[in-house]
Amino acid sequence: MRTKRTVGVYLRYILYGLLAVSLAAYAIYFTQNPNVNDLNRFLINAILGLSIFVTLNTGLLSLANAGFMAIGAYSSAILVAKVGLPLFLSLPLAMLICGIVGLLIGLPVLRLTDVYLAISTLGFGEIVRVIIVTTPDLTGGATGANLSTGFPFERMRQTETWMLVLFLAFLIYLFYWLDRSKTGRALRAIRQNSGAAATMGINVVYYRNLAFVMSAVIAGAAGVFYAHQIGSIDNNDFRFSKAVDILSYGVLGGTTHWFGPILGAGLLTVLPVSLREVFGTSVAFFTQLPVIINGLALLLVVIFLPGGLFQPSRYRHKEMPINEAEIADDVAVSKESPPLVEGEAVGPPADALPLLELHDVTRTFGGITAVDNISFGIPQGIICGLIGPNGSGKTTLLNLITGIYHPNRGRILLSGRDITGLPPHLIAKLGIGRTYQNIRLFNDMTVLENVVVGHHARIKTNLFTTWLRLPQERRQEALARQEALGLLKRLGLLGFASQPASKLSYGDQRRVEIARALALHPALLLLDEPAAGMNDVETALLAEFILTLKRQGYTVVVIEHHIDLIMQVSNEIIVLNFGKKIAQDVPVEVQQNAQVVEAYFGQE
Ligand code: ADP
Ligand code: MG
Secondary structure, eight states: OHHHHHHHHHHHHHHHHHHHHHHHHHHHHHHHSOOTHHHHHHHHHHHHHHHHHHHHHTTOOOOOHHHHHHHHHHHHHIIIIIIOOOHHHHHHHHHHHHHHHHHHHHHHHTTOOHHHHHHHHHHHHHHHHHHHHHOHHHHOGGGOBSGGGTOOHHHHOOOOHHHHHHHHHHHHHHHHHHHTSHHHHHHHHHHHHHHHHHHTTOOHHHHHHHHHHHHHHHHHHHHHHHHHHHSOBOGGGGSHHHHHHHHHHHHHHOSSSTHHHHHHHHHHHHHHHHHHHHHOSSSHHHHHHHHHHHHHHHHHHHHHSTTOSOOOOGGGOSOSOOOGGGOOSSOOOSSSSOOOOTTOOOOOOTTOOEEEEEEEEEEEETTEEEEEEEEEEEETTOEEEEEOSTTSSHHHHHHHHTTSSOOSEEEEEETTEEOTTOOHHHHHHTTEEEOOSSOOOOTTSBHHHHHHHHTGGGOOOOHHHHHTTOHHHHHHHHHHHHHHHHHHHHTTOGGGTTSBGGGSOHHHHHHHHHHHHHTTOOSEEEEESTTTTOOHHHHHHHHHHHHHHHHTTOEEEEEOSOHHHHHHHOSEEEEEETTEEEEEEOHHHHHHOHHHHHHTGGGO
């Protein structure tokens, strides 16, 4: 493990060194022979690198970019050469076409993940080529779009270096601010843990599609510039190997920061050029050298630097220092209730409708009935303990309430509203927050950013406010950050705010999860074994914290094996055994219930 890391460190130095040397070699070569073709090729590849970055950074292994590049290239070639549009008009039109195709392809294909997504998007790229080959009147068919098929070279060849520099700068501007926005955080959260992202109110399907369409549009733009660089294109330019090339910019350069794929494109484009200049093309081996070195670099990076060459610490991402004065002492707790002074008691109204109701809820997994015909109501403002032996269905119950699983039978109501079958992100938005028994933090984010993700549903910004830098953007972001800091302070986590979540102890990570769930301002908070991994002192502090939540008007369901904690905080306890509810009562009664003692306390 350690040797692997050491090799990784050296490999990074070697590759950066190689890049520096080949850049220098390229600069010398360029001064002697100012041919912009190689430079343009690098800039186009950098744009392609950004297109693969969007999908990889969202956790989507898509190989559709060569296909979108082809669509962009041919759309623009046809618009310029056959329709007679100027390049600057064909560019947005070609991008629009790619966006529409991206949406139509993405909707069905993004239901797949991993290798299945890769294969189906590769299939898409091949279909695009087949369409090009079989429509010779429009595209020039197998011969390509060139002079012989009616695409005049002089009119086609319009890509200038300054256009590419401008376009790349424009994209970098967009990516720079995207990274710091609600949308950027959502995309990263989905990559790190799509399940947890959904329970933070993030619409995973929507954001996956958004990323796919963005990627398609950028690849399409690269295709436009590509078509007008040499002045002729061929369907073979967009083969499978092109898709792999584009992917390797991301894999080599890194996919956690937008600069990574640009670096990867730089290395994989400039290095071969420099090698060609140094070794010439006379000996067969030397013509293949760039391919060999590229392949080797890629192989070594995948093994020794998983995540790529450029991996800035994401944790320094929030460069602003934390200012004690900006931290609110107390935080509004739910949509309904204004912030309350701590210690002020709010009892549930006497005639309160149950906040949460389950009616005959059943869920089976194969032959196991994990949750068996369970019904109960939880009134507003109480703490409800949920106990039972391991495997009795407690976690499954929370998964059913939060929409991760849907019941086979039965109904679940929140404030009288039927939420059965709703997707997790909608249930989160309706006011149910949760933590996980097996901690699910966004490990590559800071503790603070994790909690800011929890604010997702309440941050009223969009891509326009982000990219146009509207005042609303800064206000909303600052507010979310301030509230997140306030929550961290309440949970005693302020000292960890700028640390990576994965570096914390389990006990602290569980508290970060609680803070993240509270950021949602949930009416109902579900805690799955929050004290697991905590020592006695931490557990006692947690119990106290849960009690302050109750005083502030929260309704909490807490699963716990620390029976002292349950007895201390609960107004009511529900006991499960083999998926069935065997008791629901006040703590003293539950403790004396013979069935419960046998099923649960008897084991201790
Ligand atoms: P608890 O949280 O009370 O320990 P769980 O709800 O995790 O119990 O599990 C209840 C039962 O449901 C167990 O038998 C478990 O194996 C089963 N179960 C839970 N989730 C799944 C799943 N996704 N697939 C198959 N079986 C599951
Ligand atoms: Mg469990």
